[in-house]
Amino acid sequence: MPAWVEAGVAEYRKRLPAEINFEIKELPLPKRGKNTDIRRAISQEGDAMKAAIPSGDHVVALDVLGKGVSTESLSESLRRWQMDGDNISILVGGPDGLSESCLAIARQKWSLSAMTLPHPLVRVIFAEQLYRAWTILNNHPYHR
Numbered sequence: 001m002p003a004w005v006e007a008g009v010a011e012y013r014k015r016l017p018a019e020i021n022f023e024i025k026e027l028p029l030p031k032r033g034k035n036t037d038i039r040r041a042i043s044q045e046g047d048a049m050k051a052a053i054p055s056g057d058h059v060v061a062l063d064v065l066g067k068g069v070s071t072e073s074l075s076e077s078l079r080r081w082q083m084d085g086d087n088i089s090i091l092v093g094g095p096d097g098l099s100e101s102c103l104a105i106a107r108q109k110w111s112l113s114a115m116t117l118p119h120p121l122v123r124v125i126f127a128e129q130l131y132r133a134w135t136i137l138n139n140h141p142y143h144r
Helices: 004-015 038-052 071-084 100-105 119-137
Strands: 058-068 088-090 108-113
Touching: 004 119, 038 100, 058 100, 071 119, 088 119
Parallel strands: 058 088, 058 108
Antiparallel strands: none
């Protein structure tokens, strides 16, 4: 990832309290050529993602066809997850999206935007929104 992405994510990770462990597990994308079977590639990426999800995690898939989520609803979800003691895995697909098997295990499917966002930007946006959601729960002035 470009340095600006790492710096942006690091900034919001630093701001979050210790009880919110924001970790990114980057999975290597298999090489693709012009003759790559896209369906097979998506399936293989999905298998790798599912293998990386810790057992018992609440899975949320970021998908263009998912439900639009506001900062306030993310804040409410964060509150609920903290109260329930849930660990969360947020899935971001490869260049062709998430596999059907990943979408099937997701308890929720969210869309960050109706626009297609580049993966580096998704990382920074989600980190900032997670921090913003936490500030709402804690009456911190950042959200205003």
